[in-house]
Amino acid sequence: MMITGVKITLVLLVTTTISSLLLGNVIAIMRVSRTRFLRVLGNLYVEIFRNIPGLFWVLFFYFVFPELLPSGLSEKLNSYLYYPVIAGILGLTVDNASYVSDILRSGRLAIPHGQREVAISTGLNRVQQWIYVLLPQIYRVTLPPLGTRMVHNFKNTSLCMAITAPELTWATQQIESLTFRGIEATTIATLFYICLAAIMVSIIILLEKYLKIDISSITHSRA
């Protein structure tokens, strides 16, 4: 039971990290775009999802979301064995993406205009500007807060126990109610969370060292 729990937790961690990065990216680009409509839409998304707890979104996608779909589809979803996991992924992703987009947006604002002007003058189009010039710098600059956010997201995967997704915290509670060995199970789960968080932090620190560039050379460049 614990092993499945660990597996599901890891699945949740990896999928939500990737999907919230992607979604956060899209929203961040929307929020700095020239079109007013996209900006307003992006800001609205962030305000809504950041001011309502993640637990709410997880519950929302599990209980309410299938109701909104046509009835045939919702029955199929409700009978699907792994729907709790999917609902958890959806809920955590939309919650985390708002924070990620905030971090990325502030990273974009920290990069001077000169960079974009250079990119334009070398003949890159708008998509290429983002991919080759802006995004790599944004990720370098925002790596520390982004990493903290991902560790936070990892801890939030434990919220999925509220919707009976069979992840680690849920497994400990099952063990507690079946065998009354709650202390052992909870200790192991806590140790697991601490160890994995430590591993994530050290990976981020390594990445930071690996990707380190002299930021002042960007900010003071005479572009």
Place this chain on the structure above:
Amino acid sequence: MGLLEQFSHWNFYLLGTYPKGEIGGLALNIILAALALSLSFIFGVMLGYSRLSCRMYIKYPCVAYIEIIRATPLILLIFWFYFFLPYLVGGNISIFWSAVISLCVYAAAYQAEIVRAGILAIPRGQLEAALSTGMSRLQAMKSVILPQAFKIMIPSFMSFFVSLFKDTSVTYIIGVIELTQTGIIISQRQPDKMLSAYLSMAIGYFVICYTLSHVARRLEKKIGIYDLESYRPDACRDEYMLLPTHKTGDEEEHPSRICSPKPEFRKDL
């Protein structure tokens, strides 16, 4: 409309069964967050200050406490206190107090980080000046450093309060009848009005968090942290940069935190 009908339950969402029974709903969320923040404040300050101590036997236990609590999910902390506090106390303890205690333990670690960041943000010269006037370290901390540091910390505390407020929703897992639990109970009694029950829940959280985070942002501008940051010595800045951040309501803070001097844009281009 279902949502309008839900408003007839507004007293459950806001106050629970308060006049007749126990207080619950949104009021309980606010009470939980405020109690946890204020009860753990003194521990947070002590932990944050001791983490900066030069004595290893004071520093490392604090580092261990802060890092362990920060790496553990809040749900697990709540379970720990829910199941094992009765063993420790040797009697029954109400779920409300076990929720408050676990939130306190959680909040103390985060507040310690805020306090540490605030103390490090004060230029070292201040401490040196205070020491050279003949103050002891404790006096210098009490009457020179901390008053300045608290001023800087106010916005961080505000945004931490917002995130703590959101985190109180997790206590529903041990059966505290707060807003999330209320919404779930009502939606289970009327399964056909599930959407409107969840919407009213969301509105409750949104109104409080939105107002508080805007107040935090306003305060941040008013206090003007950024002027202070510009003359912080680099030694402190390096340590400050490595701080894991736990911020919610302050998006403007990141760029200035990451780049060393404020980015200068050439206006003549």
